[in-house]
Amino acid sequence: MTSNDLSDEQQTALDHFHAVIPAGGVGTRLWPLSRAAAPKFLHDLTGSGSTLLRATYDRLTPLASDRMMVVTGVAHREAVCRQLPEVPDSELVLESEPKDSAAAIGLAAAILYRRDPEIIMGSFAADHVISPDSVFQSAVHEAILTAATGKIVTIGITPTHASTGFGYIRTGAPLEVAGAPNAHAVVEFVEKPDQATAEKYLKSGDYSWNAGMFVAPVALLLQHLAANEPELHAGLTEIADAWDTAERDEVTARVWPTLPKIAIDYAVAEPAAAAGDVAVIPAAFSWDDVGDFAAIGRLNSANEVDDVTVLGDGARVFTEDASGVVVTDTKRVIALIGIDDVVIVDTPDALLVTTTAHAQRVKAAVDALKANGDMDVL
Amino acid sequence: MTSNDLSDEQQTALDHFHAVIPAGGVGTRLWPLSRAAAPKFLHDLTGSGSTLLRATYDRLTPLASDRMMVVTGVAHREAVCRQLPEVPDSELVLESEPKDSAAAIGLAAAILYRRDPEIIMGSFAADHVISPDSVFQSAVHEAILTAATGKIVTIGITPTHASTGFGYIRTGAPLEVAGAPNAHAVVEFVEKPDQATAEKYLKSGDYSWNAGMFVAPVALLLQHLAANEPELHAGLTEIADAWDTAERDEVTARVWPTLPKIAIDYAVAEPAAAAGDVAVIPAAFSWDDVGDFAAIGRLNSANEVDDVTVLGDGARVFTEDASGVVVTDTKRVIALIGIDDVVIVDTPDALLVTTTAHAQRVKAAVDALKANGDMDVL
Incomplete structure (x- = not known):
């Protein structure tokens, strides 16, 4: 044009x-x-x-x-x-x-x-x-x-x-x-x-x-x-x-x-x-629309450590016989051993571990945390 | 006697x-x-x-x-x-x-x-x-x-x-x-x-x-x-x-x-x-002899949140349709969703995610981290 x-x-x-x-x-x-x-x-x-x-x-x-x-x-x-x-x-x-x-x-x-x-x-x-x-x-x-x-x-x-x-x-x-x-x-x-x-x-x-x-x-x-x-x-x-x-x-x-x-x-x-x-x-x-962490895996498939998609500056991820998605905004060493299709989201005050198949259920977990009064991490 | x-x-x-x-x-x-x-x-x-x-x-x-x-x-x-x-x-x-x-x-x-x-x-x-x-x-x-x-x-x-x-x-x-x-x-x-x-x-x-x-x-x-x-x-x-x-x-x-x-x-x-x-x-x-994290699950079966054995003072663990072992010495919220027989060990500078079946392989991971020079977390 x-x-x-x-x-x-x-x-x-x-x-x-x-x-x-x-x-x-x-x-x-x-x-x-x-x-x-x-x-x-x-x-x-x-x-x-x-x-x-x-x-x-x-x-x-x-x-x-x-x-x-x-x-x-x-x-x-x-x-x-x-x-x-x-x-x-x-x-x-x-x-x-x-x-x-x-x-x-x-x-x-x-x-x-x-x-x-x-x-x-x-x-x-x-x-x-x-x-x-x-x-x-x-x-x-x-x-x-x-x-x-x-x-x-x-x-x-x-x-x-x-x-x-x-x-x-x-x-x-x-x-x-x-x-x-x-x-x-x-x-x-x-x-x-x-x-x-x-x-x-x-x-x-x-x-x-x-x-x-x-x-x-x-x-x-x-x-x-x-x-x-x-x-x-x-x-x-x-x-x-x-x-x-x-x-x-x-x-x-x-x-x-x-x-x-x-x-x-x-x-x-x-x-x-x-x-x-x-x-x-x-x-x-x-x-x-990046609706869940499975999307993060799709959108970042270039950033793979073996079969694990890693998102996060300076991430230190060690994998052995593992696949899935790791999102981290900490500098922690993260070791994944013998686990497939896992989703790990690592933040300073909260950690989520689920699977790509259950990524949509995170919302329900957040609702439950809210009901429980854990507002500091929401 | x-x-x-x-x-x-x-x-x-x-x-x-x-x-x-x-x-x-x-x-x-x-x-x-x-x-x-x-x-x-x-x-x-x-x-x-x-x-x-x-x-x-x-x-x-x-x-x-x-x-x-x-x-x-x-x-x-x-x-x-x-x-x-x-x-x-x-x-x-x-x-x-x-x-x-x-x-x-x-x-x-x-x-x-x-x-x-x-x-x-x-x-x-x-x-x-x-x-x-x-x-x-x-x-x-x-x-x-x-x-x-x-x-x-x-x-x-x-x-x-x-x-x-x-x-x-x-x-x-x-x-x-x-x-x-x-x-x-x-x-x-x-x-x-x-x-x-x-x-x-x-x-x-x-x-x-x-x-x-x-x-x-x-x-x-x-x-x-x-x-x-x-x-x-x-x-x-x-x-x-x-x-x-x-x-x-x-x-x-x-x-x-x-x-x-x-x-x-x-x-x-x-x-x-x-x-x-x-x-x-x-x-x-x-x-x-507490040879691996599967043992921690056996030894602490009384401390269960649903089907997840939790070890750690003041742990804040949320589970939904999950089983396994969580060991934490942080105060982070840990959410497990739709994942079975998982082993999560959460420390300030390192995170391990594996399964009870693979718990024995942690030693190999540590050896690999050592070879990689990650001595700060070993």
């Missing part, structure tokens, strides 16, 4: 693109590495040298330049600023308490709308792993041009297997959008399927994984939010009106805690799809 | 009993808990609240009162004194470097012989687990009375299964010793058998496990040592002559490093058995 191929309208759309990075979510299934004080997006889970947040920012830079907003919890302000020193205060939205994705993304949309109602925003989670960047960027480029025609545009991931762990997007007819040859209508969003249904989806070729990434004119997004969640919309508008003024703190402190908690999928995406306002750009980049 | 039943000769023998506790051996198969700086005998491996050394001392006290000598490495002086504050300097024999069991036990014998040639010594490793104490004490009582008749007397452990991990003692004819109804001649010592041979031994009823415990007149022990290892005997005699004088340090520093390394089994027990000078008291107390 070169700018020579673009019409004035297309260039205007691209110039109005503003990326929003919701950096929330503890990543409980990655405990004890990921935890309230050090959530998933602040870790380098791929051995690349970059945290997931930093990698997300860098991936979006060619499209958004410095038009990027980060929404995160107040507790993470310092860590986020350390990761993204170039983000100015005006682009940092701090939540005093988590209010789910509709409030987080909706506030960003409302603030951006007040600054410029023509903005097309893209929302991309801070804790996903994507490659290659170029294929992702090309899909977002198409999504921006499609959004400019008055659509909420999801990026759909071409499934590589019949996963039961993700929601799916059912693709409809192709849309005729200049510069966006892959744009299709969305028939519906569907919830995580059972195995048989997932196999059917995969075989049909009509379904993409819903990775929660979308691009939309802020005006259209807010219009759907107002229609579906008027109370939330009103509260966000009140905060946004005060945002770039001296009243920000007072209004936010008063209104934010009262906002309803709802996911953006229910507040915007699904109703908009039912209204025929949602498009999808199916894209074939590889995507991983 | 009451003193009323004893002849004057028997009482004299008992009064001349002096226990020797060789406290050596790192216990490499218990790494990283047990290591050069904190060997096995300095740990409480049974959850009793006592270290193995302290428990050994307490077990011998009813027989030896304060007639107890400890032989250990100079590096462990402070730790041993902390465990056994009642042991005077004159009963603490410090090795500047390890010289195997014949030198360690032989030096104790030579020192005791110089103090009183009538002493009957008993040698009992500092890192074995025995119960009940009363059965052990009764066997040692018989051993002392048998030793007084001019025998080197081993305590043989009645086998509970066909172990291939221990040497065996082949029992001969009963001996007629007053007060020692279980005393038998020893036909021979045999090395660790293969499985079929071990089964045969068990079935025959003629074999005991060789736990390395023996009781002998120091004069007889030294006589065999002189015959089999004259150089070692001469060196030990030279040190012993200087021991309770101002020359101790000078002579020890000069002679000890020159002594040959040999096990007491080869230097004394086996040749003495061939000469018909060895007896055995078969005894049915339970005995464990």
